[in-house]
Amino acid sequence: MVAEAEVIHQSLDVQCRVAMEIDEIVDISAAAAAAAVAELGPEAAAVTVDVTVSELELRKSDAILDISVKPLLFVPSIRSGSFADIGHRRYMEDEHIRIDNLSSHLGSLLRCPMPSAFYGVFDGHGGPDAAAYTKKHATRFLFKDANFPRASEADNNFVESVENSVREAFLLADLALAEDSTVSSSSGTTALTAMVFGRILLVANAGDCRAVLCRKGEAVDMSQDHRPINAAERQRVEQSGGFVDDGYLNGILSVTRALGDWDLKMPRGSPSPLIAEPEFRQAMLTEDDEFLIIGCDGIWDVMSSQHAVGVVRRGLRRHDDPERCARELVMEALRLNTVDNLTVIVVCFSDEYGGSSASPCHEPGQQQQQQQQPRTRCCKSLSVEALCNLRSLLDNGGSN
Structure with a gap:
């Protein structure tokens, strides 16, 4: 009764x-x-x-x-899927990492706010050596050699320490590529990493891979493409003694930041227009944040961030499977005639996709206002x- x-x-x-x-x-x-x-x-x-x-x-x-x-505080429940395809290239030079439970993966090596996750996409060029090497040693560079901070709360001090540690890890990986005799000095890789600690999403990028957050159906870029056509990057290149010719750094490379490529960076220790230092963007995740897309430039060469969000969002509404969504996004890029290797990771921030705002896929500016009922x-x-x-x-x- x-x-x-x-x-x-x-x-x-x-x-x-x-x-x-x-x-x-x-x-x-x-x-x-x-x-x-x-x-x-x-x-x-x-x-x-x-x-x-x-x-x-x-x-x-x-x-x-x-x-x-x-009100109940939002806590992301993380699940992900990935898909990679050689595309129309003769060789596959992409690599990626997908770890949904970082604390469990690293064990005693890491003490961090929960939940914790780590993702990375490495788009190689000049052969697969640099990308494969970076993937193999990424967790060591990031969480051991760079003195990754230990903390149980994701406060401002923790986030700042993580940024410093990740920046150091990118530079350590860059130097390691120069010193390893098994890696060609003409081989390089872009690198984009995304980490989740509690409600903090932190993205570090060097190159032209891209991370895009879906927030209530809207695409929010979590990285900037480092290409010579970017005004700020072009200015930095020219101030460092480099030049841009027909959209290429020194007439050779289509990116302005990358790990490796020591033929262009030599001699070591001298200023170079090509750098490995990443740029960071962060977000405090809420119930409005549905998923994150991480993709190599083969995706973004043929579609906008909003287009990609629409493809993944429709897929999640149909089958709620991030692995299938990653594949569907790759297939869409192929349909649009991309010519590059293709790698995609889709990271969902809830156990089940219900479209936290439950509005249909739309272009920017068309979203209807909806009131959230308090828990x-x-x-x-x-x-x-x-x-x-x-x-x-x-x-x-x-x-x-």
Whole structure:
């Protein structure tokens, strides 16, 4: 048997709900009930309680009174899928990493806010050597050699320390490529990494891979393409003694940041127009953030960020499978006649895709405003005896 009562405190505009269910309550004393009424104040006399004692043919501790409403903080529930294809090239030079549970993967090597995840896409050029080497040693460079910070909370100090550590890791990987005799000095790779720590999403990019966040159906770029046509990059290149010819750095390379390519960076230690230092972007994830797409430039050569978001969003609505979505995005790029290798990672931030805003796929500016219903949970409870005392106090205008 379930009896329900709704208590409305007019001055505070607070709504509390009473629901009695067998075996689902926590008992508190009648004194606590009196304290609750005292807190409400004399206006509680105007409150109505639609509960009769005769209906309470239950044992003690079978009433729940929710006297406070608290929003639940969003915690991402991470799952991902990936797909790679050689495309129309003779050789596959892309590599990628996908770790949905970083803490479990690294064990005692890492102490970090939960949940934790790590993703990387490495788009090689001049042969597969640099990309393959970077993938093989990425976790060592990032989480061991660069003194990755240990913390349980993702505060500003932690995020700043992570950025410094990742920056150091990119530079360490770049130097390691110069020193390893098995890697050709003409081989290089772009590198984009994405990390999730608690609600923090941190993206580091050197090159023209791209990370795109879907926020309520809108594409939010989480990286900048480092190409010679980019005005800021072109200025930096020219100030470093390089030049741009027909859209290529020094007439050779289509990116302005990459790991490796030591034929262009030599001699070591001297300023170079081609650098390995990453740029960072971060976001605080909320329920509006549906998924992240990480893709190599073969995807972005033929479609916009918003187009890619639309493809993945429609796929998730149909089958809720990020692996299939990654494949569908690659197939769409091939349909649009991309000529490059193709690699895509799709990272979802919920267990099940319900379209957190539930609006159809759309172009920017067409999104309808929708109000989110607040999540609530029970925080206090009253026994039958305490509830009867509360009713008596309310009937007497709280004078007791």
